[in-house]
Amino acid sequence: VQLVESGGGSVQPGGSLRLSCSTSGFIFGDYAMSWFRQAPGKERQGVACITNSKAFTYYADSVQGRSTISRDNAKNTVYLHMNSLKPEDTGGYCCAADLSCSWVIQTDYWGQGIQVTVSS
Numbered sequence: 001v002q003l004v005e006s007g008g009g010s011v012q013p014g015g016s017l018r019l020s021c022s023t024s025g026f027i028f029g030d031y032a033m034s035w036f037r038q039a040p041g042k043e044r045q046g047v048a049c050i051t052n053s054k055a056f057t058y059y060a061d062s063v064q065g066r067s068t069i070s071r072d073n074a075k076n077t078v079y080l081h082m083n084s085l086k087p088e089d090t091g092g093y094c095c096a097a098d099l100s101c102s103w104v105i106q107t108d109y110w111g112q113g114i115q116v117t118v119s120s
Contacts, residue, residue: 003094003111004022005113007114013118023078023095030099034103035049035096087119096111
């Protein structure tokens with residue numbers, strides 16, 4: 001099982017980024033996909049989740065209205081598009097797979113993570 005994030009980097013406040021998580025080794029279409037982030041000195045928190053069928057999406061209050069999670073089941077890839085980025089969005093972002101959307105992931109299906117830094 002592999003989950004590999006890409007698209008992170010440094011961006012100015014107010015900017016946008018699209019994170020991608022490419023996966024392999026499991027049946028992507030059977031799993032809900034989530035994004036988590038961990039800010040320096042803080043616990044990891046769930047940011048967004050999309051069900052396997054794309055029927056439902058869930059967002060943390062901190063990113064609601066500024067972020068969109070999507071997935072391409074043909075490409076086994078999940079995306080997180082973030083707009084109006086704030087310094088408090090800075091952190092390590094990782095994707096995870098589970099059989100349903102939950103901020104408590106029951107599987108071991110995690111990516112290594114990628115850094116996002118929002119700073120002027």
